[in-house]
Amino acid sequence: MQQFDNTMIADASADAWRERDLAVLWHPCTQMREHVTGSMAADGRHDYTLPLLPVERGEGEWLIGRDGRRYLDAISSWWTNLFGHAEPRIAAAIARQAGTLEHVILAGVSHAPAVELAEKLLAIAPREANRAPLAKVFYADNGSAGVEVALKMAFHWFRNRGVEGRTKFIALDNGYHGETLGALAVGDIPLYRRVYAPLLAQALFAPSPDAYLCEPGETPADRAQRAADALDELLQRHADEVCALILEPRVQCAGGMRMHDPLYLKRARELCDAHGVFLIADEIAVGFGRTGTLFASEQSGVQPDLMCVSKGLTGGALPLAAVLATQAIYDGFLDDSREKAFLHSHSYTGNPLACAAALASLAIFEQDDVIARNRTTAARMAELAAPFADHRHVADVRQAGMIVAFELTQRGDRRTPFDPTARIGLRAYRAALQRGVLLRPLGDTLYWMPPYCVGEDALQLLADTTRAAIDHAVEEAACD
Numbered sequence: 001m002q003q004f005d006n007t008m009i010a011d012a013s014a015d016a017w018r019e020r021d022l023a024v025l026w027h028p029c030t031q032m033r034e035h036v037t038g039s040m041a042a043d044g045r046h047d048y049t050l051p052l053l054p055v056e057r058g059e060g061e062w063l064i065g066r067d068g069r070r071y072l073d074a075i076s077s078w079w080t081n082l083f084g085h086a087e088p089r090i091a092a093a094i095a096r097q098a099g100t101l102e103h104v105i106l107a108g109v110s111h112a113p114a115v116e117l118a119e120k121l122l123a124i125a126p127r128e129a130n131r132a133p134l135a136k137v138f139y140a141d142n143g144s145a146g147v148e149v150a151l152k153m154a155f156h157w158f159r160n161r162g163v164e165g166r167t168k169f170i171a172l173d174n175g176y177h178g179e180t181l182g183a184l185a186v187g188d189i190p191l192y193r194r195v196y197a198p199l200l201a202q203a204l205f206a207p208s209p210d211a212y213l214c215e216p217g218e219t220p221a222d223r224a225q226r227a228a229d230a231l232d233e234l235l236q237r238h239a240d241e242v243c244a245l246i247l248e249p250r251v252q253c254a255g256g257m258r259m260h261d262p263l264y265l266k267r268a269r270e271l272c273d274a275h276g277v278f279l280i281a282d283e284i285a286v287g288f289g290r291t292g293t294l295f296a297s298e299q300s301g302v303q304p305d306l307m308c309v310s311k312g313l314t315g316g317a318l319p320l321a322a323v324l325a326t327q328a329i330y331d332g333f334l335d336d337s338r339e340k341a342f343l344h345s346h347s348y349t350g351n352p353l354a355c356a357a358a359l360a361s362l363a364i365f366e367q368d369d370v371i372a373r374n375r376t377t378a379a380r381m382a383e384l385a386a387p388f389a390d391h392r393h394v395a396d397v398r399q400a401g402m403i404v405a406f407e408l409t410q411r412g413d414r415r416t417p418f419d420p421t422a423r424i425g426l427r428a429y430r431a432a433l434q435r436g437v438l439l440r441p442l443g444d445t446l447y448w449m450p451p452y453c454v455g456e457d458a459l460q461l462l463a464d465t466t467r468a469a470i471d472h473a474v475e476e477a478a479c480d
């Protein structure tokens with residue numbers, strides 16, 4: 001068996017840096033043991049070493065490593081980056097703001113970046129003709145915190161009306177909404193959830209409309225209908241215990257970039273209305289153009305009651321989240337009693353630097369006609385992805401706008417997943433990094449989610465590297 005060597009992707013100075021890092025840092029979402037060269041699976045058969053990439057700076061779609069090499073950021077740094085790293089217009093807006101007002105408490109205080117951003121977000125939010133628009137913005141400082149805000153608002157709104165029994169949320173199988181305990185309670189990814197299950201609030205889970213799970217002969221729209229029928233049944237049995245349905249419109253990202261027909265959200269909206277339950281759209285990963293429209297909910301013609309955004313909100317430059325709510329939800333908290341107020345806060349709520357970055361990012365959408373330009377880029381991604389459908393280990397190639405995903409299985413069909421202990425995704429990650437591409441597969445799902453500025457050369461490199469990484473991963477696993 002060939003052992004993976006961390007130094008294979010870098011020179012000696014990067015290696016010294018790695019040692020310095022590992023002496024003090026605990027990295028997110030990482031089994032830290034795997035960063036030690038020669039990290040072996042329990043059975044001693046598989047090498048699980050996870051290379052640590054020391055990065056010095058970013059430039060457009062590229063990360064420049066301490067080894068001087070360029071790495072394509074094919075996953076937009078956890079889906080945050082929209083227009084490339086160190087985007088000059090966003091950097092300038094942050095610098096300008098830093099020289100004026102870097103931060104101030106938002107309780108009892110107002111400032112221009114927070115107000116202007118709220119006005120802008122409400123103006124571009126999804127809109128249904130016969131529904132009162134989203135009317136108020138509440139800020140938080142990361143996606144999970146934004147989800148907590150939306151969940152608490154939905155629950156508290158019913159409480160304020162004297163309804164005590166609506167203590168549950170409905171979420172979707174295979175959904176993901178973040179890592180804090182409230183967000184984790186409405187998530188359904190066992191790897192993140194299982195260990196904390198005893199701590200989590202109760203949620204009810206409805207079948208996912210995931211098109212990858214279509215039965216033979218079933219279309220994605222059929223699958224969406226079937227999942228919506230199951231949601232209807234769940235609501236019929238439990239609506240009086242439920243305050244909200246939370247879901248990721250169009251793509252369950254952390255769940256493996258699983259995509260569904262927009263019909264599902266449309267039906268979910270109707271069902272929430274029929275059962276008097278709020279609809280929370282978690283647009284944290286799919287918002288700001290990722291799936292082809294500014295917000296994924298638009299593809300279903302749906303306006304949620306609460307909408308969470310984060311990640312791309314600042315173009316990927318600074319942490320910020322916003323929850324957009326209807327006037328009716330806001331009004332439900334107006335009272336003489338402070339207990340009926342929404343007393344949720346974070347110290348950095350509405351941070352002026354982050355709001356300034358977000359305003360600059362939203363301006364770029366207009367200046368560069370981003371949504372139209374992305375259509376051309378997405379079409380090119382589709383061309384480059386199409387040949388993978390014939391690859392012997394690719395069971396599915398799917399796309400929603402600027403997201404493309406490849407499902408890897410042993411025989412290229414949906415019934416023969418790889419043995420998870422073979423860690424095909426990890427091996428593909430290492431192989432891609434050695435070739436200058438930062439892919440970060442979700443299990444055995446490889447995906448492309450590059451910054452929107454990605455150029456033709458980078459896309460070609462991405463396609464070539466993806467193919468090489470798949471082949472390398474499978475061959476390497478077979479040799480173990």
Ligand SMILES: Cc1ncc(COP(=O)(O)O)c(C=O)c1O
Nearest residue numbers: 142143144176177178282284285
């Ligand atoms: C759909 C969705 N919701 C919420 C979150 C949590 O956001 P954060 O990582 O900023 O807490 C994520 C993060 O990946 C996400 O994809």
